[in-house]
Amino acid sequence: MSAITSYARAVAVAEQAAQPIATVRHVHLADRPLVFVPLTLAGEANAPLAAMVGTSEDQPTLLVVPQPRDRDQRFAFAGELADLVVGYLNSCCGAADEIKGQVCYRAAPQLLVPNPAGIGFVKLFGRSTRFRSTTGPYAVTPHVPLLGRWLTWFAERAEHPGSANLLAMTELLSMHWATGQSAVEDANLAAQLGWISPPPGRTGPQAAREAEDPLRWPPAGPTTDPVFDNEILAPAIRSYSGTEPGSPGQARAVERLRHVLHGQLEPTWRLMWRGLAKLRELEPGASVEGRWINDRLRFTSFQEYVVNGGLPQARRDGAIAAARRLNRLERAQVEYDVARALDDPLVMANHRAAGEAFLGTVVEVERERRITNANGNSVTRPLVVLRTGDPVLIGRGAEVKAVSRQSQKAVxxxxxxxxDAVLVTLEMQSGFGRSKTPPPGSVPEDGETLVYTSVLSDSIPSPRLPDAEDTPWTHGGPPQPYVPSDDDATEVWE
Structure with a gap:
């Protein structure tokens, strides 16, 4: 936890209301996201029990599995979910533009779940369905393996820092507000929103305390409340299982299950849209649109791959692919952290508190300073001296940039x-032209206030890695390409 977040939590306790830790919204919110609230059966690994899905708060679709231990009913649920998700994905494949030399849809899918456990469900459900066969003894509808491939794609995008294709609401809210409760308690969406947006006449702690009542605010999934499981759900499932298939009694049992599961999902459904409305009140940061363009490009690329007959994602990456993916994620995390800091002074304040950035006022400028470089040429290298009261832990020779002068490097x-202060002397390296005398405005002026930071996006190097076919035997040798087989249809759900 950062110093600013810790301080904001302390203030939240004192003020009895959540405190903002961001001045802008750091994620893109689609005009028409797909909200997905799943429930699973306790004691069964990733066994779907029910889900509420939709793109409109007023028109959710409720999917129910009357007997989650029944394999056929699980696949029937997967088929219904597939129709909804694939239909939503197809709605994103409309008009396109050319960006960075690539065709790119103007829209991209955004899947919102209540919490990180919901992302875990998406990942596991994708794995359990993407290899299913559409023929043979365990045949499924063609949309089911397609659903699995897309859910796996969503799960992979969720691991990519800055991506907005799959997001957990509790994490989104924690990125922008600090509550007066622990991070574990923030995993309860109702309690978290109680602090951030309490009902009229309630303080944050009062609203959060009321939200801990599972009768009023059932868990946000995918797990259910044990009391609900034992006293309501289990008898309802037994009642269904004890009826004759196709009988009026079974129809009544199914309707009862739908009623009780709707009661478990509907409060969380309302909370999701309430949190979404709260986030929309914030203006997006300057770098948000660029990251969403990247999400659109990735969606377009994967859509083309699927349409052209590409194979499902492998169960696990080979050694080289895993190393490349890890490096991409590390670089993306650094770039995301830098972009957020440059977009938001509250985020930058965390780096200032850690000594990785400082706010200073220019007190001296040597604009026409000339030095001899390593090639023996005389070049202009202005010196700028800033006075700051911040702790500065940036060492001599470190490269820094100013938030308002991101194209200009300094050392x-x-x-x-x-x-009572710190004087930081910087040598300007670029951004002032090639003339002996830098033009006005190209170098910081005396009295100008700037924020400089050493947190830069090019600090993660790309290692040299062999091709996949040259994977050494110590790392498993060259990976074997995936070949569909009948065994795929018998893989367990978990």
């Missing part, structure tokens, strides 16, 4: 600590 020449 720290010295950090001189005085009694």
């Amino acid at each position: 720290v020449v010295s950090v001189d600590r005085q009694d």
Whole structure:
């Protein structure tokens, strides 16, 4: 937890209301996201029990599995969910533009779940369905393996820092507000929103305390409340299982199950849209649109891959593919952290508190300074001295950039600590042209206030890796290509 977040939590306790830890919204919110609230059966690995799905708060679709231990009913649920998800994906495949030399749909899917456990459900459900066969003894409808491939794609995008294709509402809210409760308690969506947006006449702690009542606010899934499981759900499932298939009694049992499961899902459904409305009140950060364009490009690319007959994602990456993916994720995390800091002064404040950035006022400028570089040429390298009261832990020789001058690189020449301040001397490296005298405005002016940071997006190098076919035997040798087989249809759900 950062220093700013810790302070904001303390203020939240004192003020009895959540405190903002962001001045802008750091994620893209689609005009028409697909909200997905899943429930699973306790004691059964990833066995779907019910789900509420839809793109409109007023028109959710309720999917129910009357007997979650029944394999056929699980696949019937998967088929219904597939029709909804694939239909939503197809609605995103409309008009397209050319971006970075690639065709890119103007829209992209966005799947919203209540919490990180919901992302886990998407990942496991994708794995359990993407290899299913559409022929043979365990045949499924063609949309089921297609659903699995797309859910796996969503899960992979959720691991990519900054992606907005699959998001957990509790994590979104925690990124923008600090409550007066622990991070574990923030996993309860109702309690978290109680702090952020309490009902009229309630303080944050009062609303959060009321939200802990599972009768009023059932868990946000995918797990259910044990009391509900034992006293309501189990008798309802037994009642269904004890009726004759196709009989009026079974129809009544199914209707009862739908009623009780609707009662478990509907409160969370309302909370999802309430949280979404709260997030929409924030203006998006400057870098948000660029990340969403990247999401659109990835969606377009994968859609084309699927349409052209590409195979399902492998069960696990080979050694080289895993190393490349890890490096991409590390670079993306650094780029995301930098972009958020440059977009938002509250996020940058975390780096200032850690000594990785500082706010300073220019007190001296040597605009026409000339030095001899390594090639023996005389070049212009202005010096700028800033006075700051922030702790500065940036070492000599470190590269820094100003938030308002992101195209101009500078190097720290010295950090001189005085009694009540710190003087930081910077040598400008670029962004002022090639003339002997930098034009006005190209170099910081005396009295100008700037924020400089050493948190840069190019700090993660790309290692040199062999091709996949050259994977050494110590790492399993070259990976074998996936070949569909009858065994895929018998893979367990978990």
